[in-house]
Each structure stands twice: as structure tokens, then as C-alpha cells.
Amino acid sequence: MSFNKRSRLDTSQVEDRRGMRTGTAVAVGGGGLGIVVLLVGLLLGVDPGTLMGVLDQSPAASTQSTEDISNLSETCQTGADANTSQDCRIVGFVNSIQAFWTDEFARRGGKYTPAQTVLFSGSTQGACGYAAAAMGPFYCPRDQKVYLDLSFFQELQTRFGAEGGPFAEAYALAHEYGHHIQNLTGVLGQANTSGSTGPQSLAVGIELQADCLAGVWAHHATETGYLTQITKEDIVQALDAAAAVGDDHIQSQTQGYVSPESWTHGSSEQRQQALTAGLQSGDLASCEISSS
Secondary structure (H helix, E strand, O other), X not given: OEEOOOOEOOHHHEEEOOOOOOOOOEEEOOEOOOHHHHHHHHOOEOOHHHHHOOOOOEEOOOOOOOOOOOOHHHHOOEHHHXXXXXXXHHHHHHHHHHHHHHHHHHHXXXXXXXXXXXXXXXXXXXXXXEEEHHHOOEEEOOOOEEEEOOHHHHHHHHXXXXXXXXXXXXXXXXXXXXXXXXXXXXXXXXXXXXXXOOOOOHHHHHHHHHHHHHHHHHHHHHHHOOEEEOOHHHHHHHHHHHHHOOHHHHHHHHHOOOOHHHOOXXXXXXXXXXXXXXXXXXXXXXXXXXXX
């Protein structure tokens, strides 16, 4: 995978809050939850309050620091920068994803509303509550922003055995923007996932559709002008990441057994199949939600 060296990066699509930590703890649903529980429920998920019923979030204490805040607008200007820097690569992926959806909405007679990606370290405050790194990346429909602590990708490798790599990052971002598409098209608003769990549940269907939409972007990624090529190795990285965040794999790693009736995101096989469907077809029609 490589970026077009001459492509211009739009850093306004990424808000960098790293170095501005707010709070030292998070209360979820009236009690503290550790990283294992949060990862099981929220890896690559939507608004944590929407799917998990845990909007009672407040920091135990608050501190702020503005030290070491990076300046993306100075360091990330072209695709050449994205080829050498993770920060700039994230900007490039976000630009490409949103360029595709802008064109796709226009082609269908609609108008795409851009969504910022918020980079944070440790914790941050958003419209959906208090976010911690342990929650993994997520999309908040209330402010239409994607939240991401880059340490998630290291956690994915060291704790859950993912291969990692640049296109694993691309998959994670494209999945969250898939939720943004669901929000813009009314899918999230119409879906009531409360109490919905299991392999054929609506909650799982929502997540699998986001995986498929990520694949649709990847199919067309080079057409956006930001990426010059997508290799077989890139696809392997994305599929490996999808498997690593399958409910069955996470449950096996964290609790030692698999309980399909509690799935909210889908198995490794389901997630890979959904991503592959979008990758192979490049067509939104392949991403219909199927649930019992």
C-alpha cells in the first residue's frame, strides 16, 4: 500500500487532542469496567451508549495538559508524508474514505456530511460521554465524530494476536465511517439494538454492514487519488484485523470460552465474510443487513 506522493492532505478532517487528557478514571453504568470487558463489548463499535446502555459516564477527576500536542497541519501536507508517518497516514485514510463517500452520495443524488476523526491519548470527552482508550475506536452519532486512540492498534497486536500493519488501521477507520454512513442514511436511527445479541441479531447485523461498507471503500480506494495501489498483503492485514475483533476470538482470549448468545459484533468468520463481500463487489447492494 502506498499513497500518491503528490496528493494534498486535508488535516481539517482530523482533530488532534493528544496531550490534552481529561480525567483519570471512567465510571460506566454506575461502576468501573476494566479493559477486558470494554474490549469485548466495544471493539470497533458504534456509540457505546447506544449499543451498551452505558451513558452514565463521568470522570472521577480532571486534569489537562497541552504538552507535546502535534501540529498535523505542519507535518502532514502530502501523500509523501503519509508514506512515512502514522499520523499522516491516518489523515490520508480519512481523506480517502470521505472522498469516496462524498462522490458516492453525489452519484446517488445525495449529499455527504463529513465527519471528523478525533485522535486522543488515554481519555477524552465527547457528545456520547467520557471516552477511554480501553473502549477501542468508536463512532458517536450525537456529534458525528470517530474517536480513536492510536494505542488501540498496538493492543490489537499484543493482546489479540492481530498481524497489524497500515491497512489494519485503514479497515478500523473505514468500519467506523461505515457507522457514519449508517447514521446519515437513517439505519442507526431506525435500529433498536437494545437487548439484541447473538450471531443473527440486529446488533451484529449493524456491525457486519459497517464491515461490508469498509470493504466497499477499499474496493474503490485507489479511485480517490490518495492511494496508488492496494496489495494482497494489504487485504490480508484488513482481514486479519477483522478476525481479531470477532466476538468469538475476543471471548476465547479474554474468558477462555465462547458464548454466541452474547455476541454484539459477529464472529471472526462473519466479519471477514462481510468485509470480503464489500471488497469483492464494491457495491452497497452487497451490504444489506440480515438479522432474525
